Amino acid sequence: MNFEEAIKKTLAFREERDWAKFHNPKDLAISVNLEAAELLEIFQWSGSDLVVSAKTDKAKEELADVVIYCIYLADALGVDLAEAVDSKIDEDARKYPIEKSRGNARKYTDL
Known part of the structure; x- marks a missing residue:
């Protein structure tokens, strides 16, 4: 799947659930930050920030959450x-x- 297809799928997911009415720019910006913090938390207190092999799946999930909220925010702002x-x-x-x-x-x- 390419980036444009991912954006369309993300927006369709939200539309099917009628969630856009809850997605104002302020709350979406907060959500981007919260999800980014969850991504950062994966590496907190790690023995070495360079050792990520055991954390890749969780990092992938949190990274996806950050991107999804960025897509929603861009849509809300018309970007x-x-x-x-x-x-x-x-x-x-x-x-x-x-x-x-x-x-x-x-x-x-x-x-």
Whole structure:
């Protein structure tokens, strides 16, 4: 399934259950944050943040929840999510030119 199909399936799931009326931007933004916190919690108190093999399934589930709420929020705001991502990547490419940022973790203001 591609990204556009995933978006359509997510919105259809919500529509079939008549849940859109509960999905205002404020509550959706809160839900994105709560689900992101659940994703982060998977790694809390781990022996090594780099060891994820035993946590992949749970992380996948929480990551999906974050994306689902982002899809709902984008819909509520009238944002074309694919276009927004494309635009943001273009903006970041200008901030982080390859010749200055390759292999470098510094913020664009410090390059």
